[in-house]
Amino acid sequence: xxxxxxxxxxxxxxxxxxxxxxxxxxxxxxxxxxxxxxxxxxxxxxxxxxxxxxxxxxxxxxxxxxxxxxxxxxxxxxxxxxxxxxxxxxxxxxxxxxxxxxxxxxxxxxxxxxxxxxxxxxxxxxxxxxx
Numbered sequence: 001x002x003x004x005x006x007x008x009x010x011x012x013x014x015x016x017x018x019x020x021x022x023x024x025x026x027x028x029x030x031x032x033x034x035x036x037x038x039x040x041x042x043x044x045x046x047x048x049x050x051x052x053x054x055x056x057x058x059x060x061x062x063x064x065x066x067x068x069x070x071x072x073x074x075x076x077x078x079x080x081x082x083x084x085x086x087x088x089x090x091x092x093x094x095x096x097x098x099x100x101x102x103x104x105x106x107x108x109x110x111x112x113x114x115x116x117x118x119x120x121x122x123x124x125x126x127x128x129x130x131x
Contacts, residue, residue, distance in 0.1 A: 007130060011111045014051065014082045019126060021045035022115055026122035035088040038117045039075055042086065052079050059107055072106055083112035087125075090118055097127070104131035 007015070025041040039055060046053045054077045061071030076084035083103050087096060100114045109131065116125035 007111050010079070011081055014078050015111055015113070015128065017046060017049050017051060018042075018078060018082065018084055018113055021049065022113075022117075022126060023122055026117055026125075029117075031088070031118045031120065033088060033117070035075075035086050035117070038088060038115075039086050042084070042115075043076060046076075046078060053077070054080075059103075061106060072103060074103060074107075081109060081111070083107060083109055085112070085114050087114070087116040088118045089116065092116070097129075100127075100129050101131065104129060 021042050024045055025038060029037070029041065043053045043055055055075065057074040057077045058069065059072040059074060061068045074083050075086045078084060083100065085096065085100050085103065096114055096116075100112045104110065104112045112129045112131070114127040114129065115122075119125035
């Protein structure tokens with residue numbers, strides 16, 4: 001039997017804020033810019049909405065009882081609860097899905113978003129993952 005993970009009200013609230021920020025940034029800037037531009041603008045929108053946001057967060061990896069500090073880097077971490085990976089590329093890559101799932105497993109967090117800004121309609125570029 002598969003176990004389904006429930007997200008908390010706080011995680012859902014953060015998730016809604018992320019989607020709102022992404023819509024706002026995409027509406028204002030459109031597709032075609034560098035990932036870093038979107039990252040900075042989404043961070044700004046979330047902070048404006050009162051959320052604690054960290055950019056380019058290094059997460060150590062523990063393997064075989066050893067901690068490796070060169071492990072993982074998250075684009076955005078919101079309220080230390082929700083992972084956001086941003087892309088700005090034309091061609092979808094299945095590795096991105098594996099990446100966000102791995103990030104959730106390694107951080108032991110439940111909710112993550114994979115967002116590709118290089119789409120005409122941002123709804124097509126938002127993917128939500130629950131670990």
